[in-house]
Amino acid sequence: MGPERQNVKESEAATRGEPEPEQARESSNRERRQRFRRIWYQMKRNPLTIIGILMILSMVFVAIFAPVIAPHPEDRAGHNFEKGAVAPSLEHPMGTDTQGRDILSRIFFGARLSLGMGVVVLGIAGTAGITLGLIAGYVGGLPQTIIMRLTDTFLALPGLILALAVAATLGPSLINLMLAIAFAWWTQYARLVHGEVLSVKQEEFVEASEAIGASRIRVMFREILPNIMSPLSVKLTLDMGFVIIAIAGLAFLGFGAEPPTPDWGVMIAQGRQHVINYWWISVFPGLAISYTVLAFNFLGDGLRDIMDVEVN
């Protein structure tokens, strides 16, 4: 045993000369570059991802700078009843509605509303669903049974109908609309997170954290959650499109913004009676919705391929 031990000590000393500081930093930089290159390669193979990102960036740009870039006021100040509905022209690229307001400007402002509401809805539904999913998956036992049976119950009802019922009960307002959709949506995240947690919690780093004495909250949010972000971010991206459709749909039915607000769903509803004579009043907001949904779907699909995850 003696001589063997000696050898080990020597080889230890010889091989412990692992990378020098500069080399280590260099190699760390190199790995970062490699990772970036891999993502870029994946994106190039999947150009729709890049198109999706560009489309979303254009939407965000329009939403942020709407007051600057909109050619006309979007609200009552833009009323021009004498002018009425004018077909698309140079002055009004997407025409005007029956009250003479510039559709393009209203769509720009509507982007603020749609994106903002989408983010809020996903924020509420995501926070609730992720937290409950983490508890169900990690704690198990009775909380798991209660939470998962609850999501099963929600699953039995079509989401949009449920949101409609809740919105109708709460009364029409932007906030109620968002709450209603979030209420119908959180189960998606609870289910996804629950399933992912069940597999991640088998990993030994979760036990290691428990052995250290970390609290359950810390284990759930610091150890487990970061490891399920890939499927979660894909799901959230894909859902952004669906949520925007849901918001527009309920607004169309009159459960969202009140008329002067430039909401895309409301705009479609307003043009509904005139769709034969003044098609542009409804069609352009409709195209805006399609554009947004398509953008998030492109990005979501791309992310799914790049991160190589299964959602649903």
Add this chain to the structure above:
Amino acid sequence: MSQLDSDPFEHLPTSDDDLLRVSGLKKHFPIHGGILNREVDRVRAVDGVDFTIPRGKTFGLVGESGCGKTTIGKTLLRLHEPTGGDLSAKEFKPIKRDMQIVFQDPSSSLNPRRKVKDIVSEPLVVHGWGTGEERRERVDELLDSVGMPVQHKHKHPNQLSGGQKQRVGIARAIALNPQFLVLDEPTSSLDVSVQARIVHLLEELQEEIGLTYLFISHDLSLINNVADIVGVMYLGRIVEMGKTEDIFRNPQHPYTRALLSAIKPLNDRDRELIPDTLLAKGEIPDPRDQPGGCAFRTRCPKAFEPCDGDEPNLYETGDDEHAARCYLLDEEHRPDGPPW
């Protein structure tokens, strides 16, 4: 360890020196089934285990996979709630500071999403140790003491080799200066050359900070190198326990002999250590469906009538502090003539 060769009697476990005493430890995993999800059966992973570990020593736990050795380690750390039994370690104030674990697979035991420095400082953060600056210094110190170049602290685990990952796992385990480490097959997922270095590191740390180890392994030659005391486990019980040299020189339980005969000797000197070939028959039984009496009797080439009856007690073998759970050692039952 190596001191044992020079003076085997100096390190006899005396009660004052015992860091950890485990008696009657049981861990049963219930199996739920049926419509009402009631307990229909249970896996007796650990079924009444007693041992003590003297301060500064290494207790080696060996056995086939599924015999419950890892469950013992995890139950000691309360990663599993014990079904029964008693653990006394009076001096451990907050138990999770004085007792830590190094896992088998460092790729799985380090969170891939966190950097080395965050992984190593996690115990410090959880227990509110020091200020941010002090913690950063402690991380550097810990990485240095496990032989990791400090600049690796900004890396993620997947950028490290297996041996480096295990060093990070060890650094995390010793971050809060524990007294006792459970080493759950700490080298079995590593390359052979790296294994030796990790074992050497663990021995160094034991000397430097006076750690006490529970070293779990299925590798008998490794256990022979590192352990002071060895417990041989079979189906949730310790079937033979004694000082390492006694176990390897004079194995008494047929199961221990079977395990030893499965080692391939490197040279003639080692070959002498290995008893006459004695192979266990068949496979390890399903722990849900254990044979009554002696658990090993279904595979034991030496099984005879009393083995079907009650479970054998631990019988002294004649060596100091060396006992085995086998009727062959019982004066009443033993057939005529020497057992072997």
